[in-house]
Amino acid sequence: MPDIILFDDPTLRIQLLPFTYTRPVAGIRCGIHTLAEKWADRCHSPVSFQTEAYLTQKYPQHASDDNLYINGALCPDEHLAGIVKGLPYGNALVSKQGEVLAVRTHAAWHAQEGTNRLSAVTYEEPFTMIRNVWDIFGQNGAQIKADYERIVSIRKSVGVSDPFTHCYKPENVFIEEGAVIKASILNAENGPIYIGRNALIQEGSMIQGPFAIGESGVLAQGTKIRPNTTVGPFSKVGGEVSNCVVFGYSNKGHDGYLGNSVLGEWCNLGANTNNSNLKNDHTNVKLHSYAVNALADTGLMFCGLMMGDYSKAGISTMFNTGTVVGVSVNVFGAGFQAKHVPSFSWGGAAEGYCDYRFEKAIAVANDTVSRRGVAFGQAEEDIMRAVLEQTQYQRSQ
Known part of the structure; x- marks a missing residue:
């Protein structure tokens, strides 16, 4: 082998x-x-x-x-x-x-x-x-279907046991051991729904497939999930989410809209955070390209927020169509945020941005990870330091 x-x-x-x-x-x-x-x-x-x-x-x-x-x-x-x-x-x-x-x-x-x-x-x-980063959500629906077919070919679902949960096309719903679903609507008519081990779907959630939620993921009360969405393991999601990928260990636990977007790991979106995914003139969305350090045409009409690991947004943060937020960013404040917020930035469009002190960023990342019982060690700190050095170099060019 x-x-x-x-x-x-x-x-x-x-x-x-x-x-x-x-x-x-x-x-x-x-x-x-x-x-x-x-x-x-x-x-x-x-x-x-x-x-x-x-x-x-x-x-x-x-x-x-x-x-x-x-x-x-x-x-x-x-x-x-x-x-x-x-x-x-x-x-x-x-x-x-x-x-x-x-x-x-x-x-x-x-x-x-x-x-x-x-x-x-x-x-x-x-x-x-x-x-490209937009392929992550662009291919997500098809990949949910492919992964789902692989899973159902070798394992059996434990099924939905809650009498107050209604499934449309239940044969397209796969439930892992330990998952809890309460008084929700699962519509798998247009694509499969996968509920991971020990996941929790709280009361009043409405899900349209294709959809997947990983191990110990949570949908908060009244969550509205539109098609082609993945909530990664140990993540919590609420509000309205459409055609998004959340890698894992990230939170969007409150109301607010997230569409055609990708969140890395250890991210947090404050209550009532929203993003735009469609320009008013319906022209193609341009997104910051790290390859050319400028905006690049995605060729897409719908494209929202790309947020790197360890980044956070304060309550009522508004993100423009096609926004890129780097690693370890703390963004907040009134008005729409910049189309590109570099890694290790602190602040907002209205207040201005400054450098996120590395020692503070590491302390916050360590606390964020430790709260989930996951180790944040020297390897993680060295990666963060390398990202900071790359960011400083890019800014100097």
């Missing part, structure tokens, strides 16, 4: 900031699972990562004399996974556009080498790749 190594494509990693500041590309959640979890399941093997040097303490690489390198932005399907696992030694599987999808080798290989010294085999079939 080869060692499965999920590599960061250098170009895609930059396009997927701010989420890839604090994780490998394959750590991104799209659908029910992260990309790494999808490949581990398909390959029936643990995976490791080839990523940025400052991330390797937390996300190490394990290589041997039989290595299968897989593009960490690639979403597996049955046919693609079969081709990747059967790739001969010394071969690279590439797309018709020349993207490296997978490499099988006895020796060490790095993504920057491309297909040098390898025999290239072109993959002709369609496939799903997370190339």
Whole structure:
């Protein structure tokens, strides 16, 4: 059995900031699972990562004399996974556009080498790749369906036991052990609904599939979930949420609208925080690009908020259409916030922004994580310091 190594494509990693500041590309959640979890399941093997040097303490690489390198932005399907696992030694599987999808080798290989010294085999079939941050929510509905089909093919749902909860098309609803659902409406007519282990769906919640909530996730009373939404493990969500991905351990526990958006881990949105996801003139949304350090056209009419790990918004915060918030930001105050709020910023559009002192940011992150019984150690602090250094460098350019 080869060692499965999920590599960061250098170009895609930059396009997927701010989420890839604090994780490998394959750590991104799209659908029910992260990309790494999808490949581990398909390959029936643990995976490791080839990523940025400052991330390797937390996300190490394990290589041997039989290595299968897989593009960490690639979403597996049955046919693609079969081709990747059967790739001969010394071969690279590439797309018709020349993207490296997978490499099988006895020796060490790095993504920057491309297909040098390898025999290239072109993959002709369609496939799903997370190339841009907006693909995370754009592909989420289809990935929920794909992950759901994989789950129901090997396991059985415990079913809905609450007599006051109504299901439309209950055969499309999968409930894990320990989940609690009270007096809610689950509509799976247009897509499956997955309720993770020990999740809590509180009274009056209304859910339209495709939808997934991870282990110990919570929907607050009266939550309105529109299609293509994922609430990651140990997250709490309330209000109205549509076509969003919450990676995990994040809170949007109160009323307010979140649409066509992605939240990283350890984020918190204060009560009545809202985002716009549609411009009044219905033109394409432009989003801050870390690749060019300027606004870039997404080609989308609907695009909301992208928020990196450890960032927080005060009560009644308003985010513009197509806003990017970096890592460890504390944003608050009246009026719409800036379209791009760099990592380690403190303040708001009306009050002005200043630098978030690193010692204070670390103390807050440590407290946030510790409250959930999760360790925040030297590896996490070193990652945060590396992100700060990158942010300072970008600001100086």
